[in-house]
Amino acid sequence: MNTLEKLAYSIPNFATAVDLSVDTIRKAIDSGDLIPAYPTKAGRKPIISKAEGERWLASLPSERPAA
Incomplete structure (x- = not known):
């Protein structure tokens, strides 16, 4: 069986x-923290590249926010 590593993901x-x-991911996109790519001219299906997803995850705080 040949497995292909994903290079990008739908939301x-x-x-x-x-x-x-999905709501948390959309909020990150809306705030500009997570940058999707739009591969079609209509721009209706954003994708998150593996590199962008990893960048965003690395940028998240490692400590719980104070209440």
Whole structure:
């Protein structure tokens, strides 16, 4: 069996991969913290590249925010 490593993810697939909600991912995109790519001219299906997803994850705080 030949497996191909994913290079990019749809928003729902990225949310699943990082165990977060689609809403959390969309909020990160809307705030400009997570930058999707738009491979079609219509721009209706954003994708998150593996490199961008890793960059965003590395930028997240490692400590719990104070209440």
